[in-house]
Amino acid sequence: GAGVSQSPSNKVTEKGKDVELRCDPISGHTALYWYRQSLGQGLEFLIYFQGNSAPDKSGLPSDRFSAERTGGSVSTLTIQRTQQEDSAVYLCASSLMSGPGELFFGEGSRLTVL
Amino acid sequence: DQQVKQNSPSLSVQEGRISILNCDYTNSMFDYFLWYKKYPAEGPTFLISISSIKDKNEDGRFTVFLNKSAKHLSLHIVPSQPGDSAVYFCAALGGSNYKLTFGKGTLLTVNP
Numbered sequence: 001g002a003g004v005s006q007s008p009s010n011k012v013t014e015k016g017k018d019v020e021l022r023c024d025p026i027s028g029h030t031a032l033y034w035y036r037q038s039l040g041q042g043l044e045f046l047i048y049f050q051g052n053s054a055p056d057k058s059g060l061p062s063d064r065f066s067a068e069r070t071g072g073s074v075s076t077l078t079i080q081r082t083q084q085e086d087s088a089v090y091l092c093a094s095s096l097m098s099g100p101g102e103l104f105f106g107e108g109s110r111l112t113v114l
Numbered sequence: 115d116q117q118v119k120q121n122s123p124s125l126s127v128q129e130g131r132i133s134i135l136n137c138d139y140t141n142s143m144f145d146y147f148l149w150y151k152k153y154p155a156e157g158p159t160f161l162i163s164i165s166s167i168k169d170k171n172e173d174g175r176f177t178v179f180l181n182k183s184a185k186h187l188s189l190h191i192v193p194s195q196p197g198d199s200a201v202y203f204c205a206a207l208g209g210s211n212y213k214l215t216f217g218k219g220t221l222l223t224v225n226p
Contacts, residue, residue, distance in 0.1 A: 004157070031212065042118070042203065042216035043158070056213065091157055098212040100146040100165070105157030 002026065004106035006092050012112045013082055021077045021109045025094030032075050033095075033103060034059075034067060038088040046090075049075060050098060061086075082113045117141045118206050120217035128225055133191040135220050137204030140185065144208035144215070149178060149189050152201045152219070161202070162189070194224045 005024040013019050025032050034046040045059040049069045060066070064082075069075040079086055089110050093103035119138045127133045137147075145166040150158035164171040164178045164187065171178050177190045191198055204217040 033212070040218065042218040043205075043214070045213050045215070048212050056210070093157075100163070100207055100211065102148065102160030102163070103214070105159070107155065107157045
C-alpha cells in the first residue's frame with residue numbers, strides 16, 4: 001500500500017509477556033518515528049530513526065523498550081516484560097527526511113496489557 | 115510538564131460557522147508548528163503548518179495564526195463542515211529538527 005502500515009492493529013497480552021510491534025513505512029522515506037498515545041494524553045515521542053540508525057532514543061520509557069530498523073525500511077518496537085502502564089496506542093510515522101514538515105502516520109497498534 | 119497545551123478538550127459548533135481551536139506553548143525554542151487531525155481508529159493526518167517567521171498561513175478553509183509574543187497559536191476552520199468532526203492536535207518543533215511535541219488534542223464536533 002501507499003501509506004504507513006502497522007501490525008498488529010490490536011494486541012492484548014498478559015503482564016510480563018513480551019510484545020513486538022511492526023511498522024512498514026512509506027517506500028523511500030528515510031526518517032521513521034515511534035510515538036505512543038496513552039489514554040487522555042497527547043502523542044509522546046519514543047524514538048527516531050534516520051536510515052537504520054537511531055540517533056535519538058531519549059523517549060523510550062525504560063530499558064524494557066527497544067526498537068530496530070533494518071534495510072532502511074521496516075521497524076520493530078519490542079516491549080519486554082510488559083506492564084499495565086504500557087497499555088497505549090503505539091503510532092509509527094515516516095517522512096521523506098527529517099526536518100520541518102509533515103509526518104505520515106500509520107493507524108497505530110493498540111496494546112492492552114492485562 | 116506540558117510544553118504544548120490545548121486547554122479545551124472539546125468544542126462543538128454548528129455547520130457553516132467558524133471553529134477556533136487554540137494552542138499555547140511554553141518552550142521558546144519552538145519555531146515550527148503543525149496541526150494534525152485524527153479520526154477514530156485512524157492515524158493522525160497533517161493539516162497545516164506555520165513557521166515562526168510568519169504569523170499566518172492559510173490553506174483553503176483552514177488558517178493558522180501564530181502570536182509569538184503570547185506563545186499562542188490558533189486554527190480557524192471556516193465554514194465548518196460535519197466531516198471536520200475529529201480530534202485536532204497541535205504540535206511543535208524546535209531545538210531538534212525531528213522531535214514533535216504534541217498537545218493532548220481537542221475534539222471538534224460540527225453539528226449539521
